Amino acid sequence: MSRASVAPFPTTANVLDDLRARIRTLESGQENSLAANDSRVHAVSLGASELDNALPWHGFPTHGLHEISGDTAATGFVLSLLARLSHAAAGAPVLWCQSGRDLYPPGLNAFGIDPNRLILAHGRTDTDILWALEEGVRSMALAAVVGRLVKVAPIAARRLQLAAEESGVPCLILRPKEAHAPAGTVLTRWRVTSVPAAKEKEAETPWKAHWQVELQRCRLSSQLAATANATSIDSRSWKVTRNMDSNNETGDLTVVAGLRDRPAEPPAGQDIAG
Amino acid sequence: MPVFATDRLSRLLARTSPARQQNNAAVPLVTVTSVQGGLRIAAANPAAQNAGVFPGQPLADARALYPALDVHPSTPGEDLKALDALAEACTRFTPWTAVDSIWGGGQSGMGGGQSGGLWLDVTGCAHLFGGEQALLDRLVSWLKDHGYEARAGLADTPGAAWALARFATRAGTPTASIPAGTAHDRLSALPVAGLRLDSATVEKLDRLGLRTIGDLISLPRGPLARRCGANVLKRLDQALGRQREPVSPRRPPPPHHARLMFAEPVGRTEDIAAGLDRLLDQLCAGLEAANQGVRQLELTLFRVDNSVERARIGTSRPVRDPAHLAYLFRDKIAELDPGFGIEVMMLAARRVDPLTASQMTAWQAGLDRQSQSGDAASTARLIDKLSGRLGARNVTRPEPVSSHIPERASRARPALGEAKENASNCDWSPPPRRPARPVQLLPQPAPIEVMAPVPDGPPVMFRWRRRQHHIARAEGPERIAPEWWHGTRGPKPQNVPRVRDYYRLEDNDGQRYWVFRDGLYRPDRPPVWYLHGFFA
Numbered sequence A: 001m002s003r004a005s006v007a008p009f010p011t012t013a014n015v016l017d018d019l020r021a022r023i024r025t026l027e028s029g030q031e032n033s034l035a036a037n038d039s040r041v042h043a044v045s046l047g048a049s050e051l052d053n054a055l056p057w058h059g060f061p062t063h064g065l066h067e068i069s070g071d072t073a074a075t076g077f078v079l080s081l082l083a084r085l086s087h088a089a090a091g092a093p094v095l096w097c098q099s100g101r102d103l104y105p106p107g108l109n110a111f112g113i114d115p116n117r118l119i120l121a122h123g124r125t126d127t128d129i130l131w132a133l134e135e136g137v138r139s140m141a142l143a144a145v146v147g148r149l150v151k152v153a154p155i156a157a158r159r160l161q162l163a164a165e166e167s168g169v170p171c172l173i174l175r176p177k178e179a180h181a182p183a184g185t186v187l188t189r190w191r192v193t194s195v196p197a198a199k200e201k202e203a204e205t206p207w208k209a210h211w212q213v214e215l216q217r218c219r220l221s222s223q224l225a226a227t228a229n230a231t232s233i234d235s236r237s238w239k240v241t242r243n244m245d246s247n248n249e250t251g252d253l254t255v256v257a258g259l260r261d262r263p264a265e266p267p268a269g270q271d272i273a274g
Numbered sequence B: 001m002p003v004f005a006t007d008r009l010s011r012l013l014a015r016t017s018p019a020r021q022q023n024n025a026a027v028p029l030v031t032v033t034s035v036q037g038g039l040r041i042a043a044a045n046p047a048a049q050n051a052g053v054f055p056g057q058p059l060a061d062a063r064a065l066y067p068a069l070d071v072h073p074s075t076p077g078e079d080l081k082a083l084d085a086l087a088e089a090c091t092r093f094t095p096w097t098a099v100d101s102i103w104g105g106g107q108s109g110m111g112g113g114q115s116g117g118l119w120l121d122v123t124g125c126a127h128l129f130g131g132e133q134a135l136l137d138r139l140v141s142w143l144k145d146h147g148y149e150a151r152a153g154l155a156d157t158p159g160a161a162w163a164l165a166r167f168a169t170r171a172g173t174p175t176a177s178i179p180a181g182t183a184h185d186r187l188s189a190l191p192v193a194g195l196r197l198d199s200a201t202v203e204k205l206d207r208l209g210l211r212t213i214g215d216l217i218s219l220p221r222g223p224l225a226r227r228c229g230a231n232v233l234k235r236l237d238q239a240l241g242r243q244r245e246p247v248s249p250r251r252p253p254p255p256h257h258a259r260l261m262f263a264e265p266v267g268r269t270e271d272i273a274a275g276l277d278r279l280l281d282q283l284c285a286g287l288e289a290a291n292q293g294v295r296q297l298e299l300t301l302f303r304v305d306n307s308v309e310r311a312r313i314g315t316s317r318p319v320r321d322p323a324h325l326a327y328l329f330r331d332k333i334a335e336l337d338p339g340f341g342i343e344v345m346m347l348a349a350r351r352v353d354p355l356t357a358s359q360m361t362a363w364q365a366g367l368d369r370q371s372q373s374g375d376a377a378s379t380a381r382l383i384d385k386l387s388g389r390l391g392a393r394n395v396t397r398p399e400p401v402s403s404h405i406p407e408r409a410s411r412a413r414p415a416l417g418e419a420k421e422n423a424s425n426c427d428w429s430p431p432p433r434r435p436a437r438p439v440q441l442l443p444q445p446a447p448i449e450v451m452a453p454v455p456d457g458p459p460v461m462f463r464w465r466r467r468q469h470h471i472a473r474a475e476g477p478e479r480i481a482p483e484w485w486h487g488t489r490g491p492k493p494q495n496v497p498r499v500r501d502y503y504r505l506e507d508n509d510g511q512r513y514w515v516f517r518d519g520l521y522r523p524d525r526p527p528v529w530y531l532h533g534f535f536a
Helices: A012-031 A051-055 A074-087 A105-111 A126-138 A154-167 A221-226 A231-233 B004-016 B044-049 B059-065 B077-093 B134-144 B158-166 B183-188 B199-207 B213-218 B221-228 B232-241 B269-291 B322-335 B355-369 B376-391
Strands: A066-069 A094-096 A116-124 A142-146 A171-175 A190-196 A206-216 A237-243 A253-258 B029-035 B036-046 B070-073 B096-101 B118-120 B153-154 B175-177 B256-266 B292-303 B308-319 B342-355 B395-399 B410-414 B440-451 B461-464 B467-480 B500-507 B513-517 B528-535
Touching: A012 A066, A051 A237, A051 A253, A066 A074, A066 A154, A066 A206, A074 A094, A074 A105, A074 A142, A074 A171, A074 A190, A074 A206, A074 B029, A074 B232, A094 A126, A105 B395, A116 B376, A126 A171, A126 B376, A154 B213, B004 B029, B004 B077, B029 B044, B036 B059, B036 B232, B044 B528, B077 B096, B077 B118, B077 B292, B077 B308, B077 B342, B096 B461, B134 B153, B134 B175, B153 B158, B158 B175, B158 B183, B158 B232, B183 B213, B183 B232, B183 B355, B199 B232, B221 B232, B256 B292, B269 B322, B269 B342, B292 B322, B292 B376, B308 B322, B308 B342, B308 B376, B322 B376, B355 B513, B376 B395, B440 B513, B461 B528, B467 B513
Parallel strands: A066 A171, A066 A190, A094 A116, A094 A142, A142 A171, B029 B070, B153 B175
Antiparallel strands: A116 B395, A190 A206, A206 A237, A237 A253, B029 B036, B096 B118, B256 B342, B292 B308, B292 B342, B395 B410, B440 B461, B440 B528, B461 B467, B467 B500, B500 B513, B513 B528
């Protein structure tokens, strides 16, 4: 029996209790509602189970605001994500907003993106780009919205996050390497950088991209700690390769190794054997 | 407008010097032009004409008649510009306006370069003003309010209207009109100059004793054409409606338009928005009846100071949804300058396309927030909004071009326009075994300093933006030859693209670059290297 529904004359204590109860349900309910098994939240596999399992949705959520920073590797990571998001949204178009015009459509095939599905918007100012992002998120017609921005004010980020939560269109903010100040409220924050293909043979035939993917922040990760694969949440940084010459549709990422923050208990015997 | 040139000038003077405002019309004012070495009067205002000055008179004679004459140089170009602006402002009466091409040159027999004429096709517009006579009165008084003495003639044919405006009106009764079907009787009484003939022909006819149009009508046509030229007959037939006379409007009249007149001038943005809503409802009702949707829409605000403000929007597919169109206009309205107030608002659909009912339901589905994503209609609405604010050229869709030159291989097509079918018979899929392309391409290849151990081999180090990049891995070359059918057109030899050897490089930090050597290696010339793109 809920107190709110029966109390005919709400007293101060009643109201406070009621509010506390509601906050509690909201807090717990939100965690439940955004869990992977909730039908309202869709998640798209990142193509590597290690990355998927590090997220509470067991995949990349198709809503909310996400921030990816880094050099051109971050662009590549976003493009791989877009290919999967667009595929999951039955080929819905993708809006890409930035000020420059250096995105090269013929290069996107290698990521499994059909350039015909791309709408490019060029804004002169960050305000224009943020406006375009919000319009894109609210239009509900897109698979995803990407904005390349140096700076995002916390209020603007909050607006985008709310719009992206509500509409179910993920908004990805791509920030260059130089940016240090983190954006306000984001669902996930990634940092993707190029790494040299260390210790590999000089004459390696396929041209592979080597990225270091680091999940810097993820809301609701506390819920993940309660789940079974507790070991994987400690590993938040991976070295990932991607085959660039195959032109394959899905463009799978391959996790080579978790770089830092290795699991607390490594599989028995591995260190000794290695 | 019999004295347009001097009216324009005195308006200008009254604006610049307050002293002139008191007795502006009373000051004799003339413009002069230099003809055959001497200065002659080009135009004289009514006050000057009363003093005995007439166009064509030498300036010295005019000065002798009236020493205090206000003399200004004649500027036909400015006059024409002002006349054109006036034709634009007259679109408040009808969308179909034009400047009379018989302007200046002394051929009209009406004082040469001092008069100015406008065509207005008021077919179907008169009832908006309460009848044809009311429209004429309103037109003349509106022009008079703005300082232009005007005469107006209304008839079935342009030729008859021209004659009426000039020869059937007086200062007291500035308007004249012919009821349909009576052109013959009414024109007969007018002088032959009303047929838009040059002064030499008028003089010749005068010598023959043919003074009125009626005299000409009664004559046998054959001898008349032989003696006076076919032009007389042509003009006569045009005036009487026996021969069609097409006159081209300044701008083609819009297929659909709506107009709103305010009793009092308005200036607030909210009022304009409210007026726009009413206009949109009106326009969209008309479009629905015609099964059409708008692609380009233009809002025109007629300000009290006789100037015009415009705002345009475009849509990526035919629309007749007032709410969506109002949204597209929202930002534009705020930027319009209402000046001292707006008298008339006009909304004109400059371009329409068929929009059937089935497409309409798709639009309604797009309005539904619960509709599934990927809806083409919602995408179109988004593109409209984005293009409205960012500009049509800044919202693009990439388009493949069949070219091997990397910077030519794709083109940005404005998303607002429709895709040209079979414009480029190629798709995005790369040819087999072609090495990958970068994700970012510099708009201009950036020159780099390169160190290569072998002259025609890949670099081991390059310097870009004052940073050294040591190369850990290199792939290539991929040789891309210029398209020979483009290369020969360059005006200078260095503009002709040369063979490029592209290399994919990875430096010690793992960054991947796309560089090329411009031209084949030649021992006598140092190789030139460029950075062109970045791999992810």
